[in-house]
Amino acid sequence: MSARTGMQNFECNNSAGGALPQMANSATVLRTILQVDSYADALSILGLYFQPKLVEKDIIAAFRRIALVLHPDKCQNASQAELYTRLFQKLEAAKESLLKSGDLPDTTPEPLAIVEGPEGLRIKIFDAREKLKAARAEAVEVKYLSAKLQRKRARAKLVREYKAAGAEAHELRKQGKQSEAHKILSAAKDKLAGFNRKADLGPDAGPGWEDIPGKGCERVFADPTLVEDQWNRNLRHGKTSASTGVSLELRKRQELLQARRDFEEMYKIRPGQLEEAREKMQQKWLKQDAGGWTRLCEDAEGRLWWRSKADMEEEMAELGYRDSQIRWIPSGEAWARVLYWRKR
Known part of the structure; x- marks a missing residue:
């Protein structure tokens, strides 16, 4: 050969x-x-x-x-x-x-x-x-990292850039280029210091705080690992968004995004079966209407929705996220999660 x-x-x-x-x-x-x-x-x-x-x-x-x-x-x-x-x-x-x-x-x-x-x-x-x-x-890799790990990863990257800038500045000083070396090192140092300042101060750091990975999505709790537990505790005690700062819209948006990702992955695998299951679920919800499980309601824009109890959340979120919404409404002294399916 x-x-x-x-x-x-x-x-x-x-x-x-x-x-x-x-x-x-x-x-x-x-x-x-x-x-x-x-x-x-x-x-x-x-x-x-x-x-x-x-x-x-x-x-x-x-x-x-x-x-x-x-x-x-x-x-x-x-x-x-x-x-x-x-x-x-x-x-x-x-x-x-x-x-x-x-x-x-x-x-x-x-x-x-x-x-x-x-x-x-x-x-x-x-x-x-x-x-x-x-x-x-x-x-x-970044997609599946928690907010805390995303910030840690971003900071580690800036630290590496700062060390590389230090090595480059050292070589420039050997060549007598003092001003250029100072400029490169100062830029990397300011970038790292700015990230640390914004991460520590949160919203008080001013514009640009939302650009930090893992920041901006939750403006109340410094440690993102405490958000879920604190959220559920406040919800069980009937504490509202006004008294705790818990963002109900944020929670709804997170749940919808997760349901959307799950549904898209399922749809890639078995699209025909999912369409059939969607149709069966619609018929099931219509039959349950007589028993008080669902009811038809109209929004301010004149659109019709099937309103469902929260125990049907998984079925509805997986099969009908394009035509469904998850909303938090007052229920006595607490909050209840209610699902809405758009009537076609």
């Missing part, structure tokens, strides 16, 4: 959804293979085409970085050995040609003068897909 055939098989297997070779950070490996194999000029092979004022140490550093990925000893798949050998030889040739030329570029090429070929487009598409995959994974 030729080296070119090996590369084609590698790409075909992965484009068809096949498993990548068992390598550390397979996305980086594949991107490096595409870079070295696709380009013909030495600067592009080493990833230095846009490097301004290129010097010898830049060439050696770029070579070592790619060699750590494409060295034949790093190949863990026997069928890829020939491919790795060919690409590593090509990488070495590119390095030697730049070191021996003695005519290194000292300016950045004009972007408009660069003709984007199909190889560069392939690498750009690959990079975009990897960034999208990473962004989706992070979004899913």
Whole structure:
């Protein structure tokens, strides 16, 4: 099998959804293979085409970085050995040609003068897909974090940025760029301090407090883990929103959002069965109307609703969230949860 055939098989297997070779950070490996194999000029092979004022140490550093990925000893798949050998030889040739030329570029090429070929487009598409995959994974991870953990995660990210800014400022000071180093470090420090101040003060911190992850959704309790327990305790004792600050609208919105997510997941799995179950539930509610379980009412806009008791909440929320609403109404000295189903 030729080296070119090996590369084609590698790409075909992965484009068809096949498993990548068992390598550390397979996305980086594949991107490096595409870079070295696709380009013909030495600067592009080493990833230095846009490097301004290129010097010898830049060439050696770029070579070592790619060699750590494409060295034949790093190949863990026997069928890829020939491919790795060919690409590593090509990488070495590119390095030697730049070191021996003695005519290194000292300016950045004009972007408009660069003709984007199909190889560069392939690498750009690959990079975009990897960034999208990473962004989706992070979004899913953050979605299921509690408000407290979201704030902790956001603060840890700012701390890492502050440490990175400190390291960058240290290097700039070595080069005599004191003002630039101070500017970078101050910006990162102010960003972290602002986050801490808003998280500690809550609404008293002023505009922007709602932008903190996990903040702004509950303006009463400092510790979000206490909200649920305190909410139920106040509700059982008949304490209203005016006396406790508990947001009834917030609770309703949270329940509706959760019901919506559950219903959408169920609908993806068995859409036909859910539509049938929805119809059965409508008939069930209509039959229960004679027994006092439901009744028809009209809102201020003239729309008709079936009003249901709270013990039917799960059935109604799962099967009819698009046509239902959960409302809190006074019931004696306490509050009761009442469900409304829109009449079509």
